[in-house]
Amino acid sequence: MIVFEDVLKLLSENGWSTYRLQKEHMISNGTIVRLRKKQSVSTDTLNTICRLCQCQPCDIIHYADDGKKEQE
Numbered sequence: 766m767i768v769f770e771d772v773l774k775l776l777s778e779n780g781w782s783t784y785r786l787q788k789e790h791m792i793s794n795g796t797i798v799r800l801r802k803k804q805s806v807s808t809d810t811l812n813t814i815c816r817l818c819q820c821q822p823c824d825i826i827h828y829a830d831d832g833k834k835e836q837e
Contacts, residue, residue: 766831769803772814775825779818791817 773783786792791813792800799806811822818824 766829767805767826768829769800769805770825770827772800772825773797775818775820776814781817 776783776786781791783797786797787794792810796806796810811825814820814825815822
């Protein structure tokens with residue numbers, strides 16, 4: 766499963782408050798809620814975060830085996 770790091774903390778460290786992100790129409794309120802809950806977001810959102818923080822996707826997400834087998 767894909768695991769999200771503390772993306773809002775990373776954004777904050779780079780000068781992007783949740784208020785500013787919403788006001789400047791960078792990330793919607795619904796997406797910010799998903800980030801707070803460390804739930805999945807779209808690749809467009811990941812692209813925006815990487816652009817704003819000058820980072821790579823691997824800096825904010827990683828894969829962790831959840832032990833579930835794939836159904837055939």
